Amino acid sequence: MRRLFVALTLLALALPAPAFARGDFDPTTEFEQHEWVSIHIGGLNLSITKAVVYLMIGTVITILLGILLMRSRLALLPDRRQTVGEAIYEVTQTAIAEQGLPSKAIGRWFPYVASLALFIWVVNVLGFIPLPLTGETWHGIPTWGIYAATSSLSVTLALALLTFVFTHFEGIRWNGPVRYFKSWIPEAPKALLFLIVPLEILGQFMRLISLSVRLFANMLAGHILILTFIGLMFILESVVLAIVTVPVATAFYLFEVVIVVTIQAFIFAALSAIYIGSAIEPEH
């Protein structure tokens, strides 16, 4: 069995099947943004692109999930639909909000953190469902493809900026500006302070970068991996290669859908909770 597999692989690599002579396959073109509906206000470019459409669909699905699972037809004995909603609530409450936020701030910030987790999860999952939104057509029929809005840095940076602004807003609101900014200065020998304080301030901005790049690069790398393995057929121009590349691409697809999508949504929300919580109670 294994010998057959190796033989087939070697055969696949050796066969330059001319049927698939597309040759110039480039996975990075999948992530280009084309303006579908052009909206320019002043110097601002608010055009509707692929990422914006995906975000809109994600928003609608998130709102529908909230209404259908947690708002409508609630009963004392929950049916299966309500159980799912309560499970989501339970996870976001115990694993995300209570880990990072102090108890006095949970009432105010649990909705933000929970909807962040749910929204990022929905947008991530949407990125692995083939949709006819590639913007390309084949004989007039729109082609189906996968694309995640979170694999665009603008989207994740906007989400990270929300958390960044809320963090410092809450820090100043609960502690007052003087006490809050004083809490950035750690206890250290006076001679070392001029080295440590700039690092602390830099660290606050590094959070912004790490929070946004983590989600963005995870989703981008996942999509590029899948696209590259499928695209290997076109690069090496051999259909027989599908015996190897399609199972590998499927394995990566399953890994992304089962693990990465959920973990990244969880991490983004949990870190947001931790950042906001640490700004509210800086002494911890």
Added chain:
Amino acid sequence: MSTLLAATSGDVTKAGKAIGLALGVGLGALGAGVGIGNIFGSMIQSVARQPELRGELQGIQWLGFALTEAVVFYGLLGSILAYVLV
């Protein structure tokens, strides 16, 4: 010497970029691999010692996993930037 020079007459910049990209991702993956192995190894040890703590530890484990795993992507992003911009 002349054969060496003849070998480098191709697009050397492109080769250098490719080497940089591969080194960046590879070294990033090396570090993250060690880190992730450490996290799961410690998790197995802790659960073997105190199985009742598994639920609490799992949250910390996935947090650590994602934080460590992101290191590869910083390397990847830096190398792609170098590849595209230089």
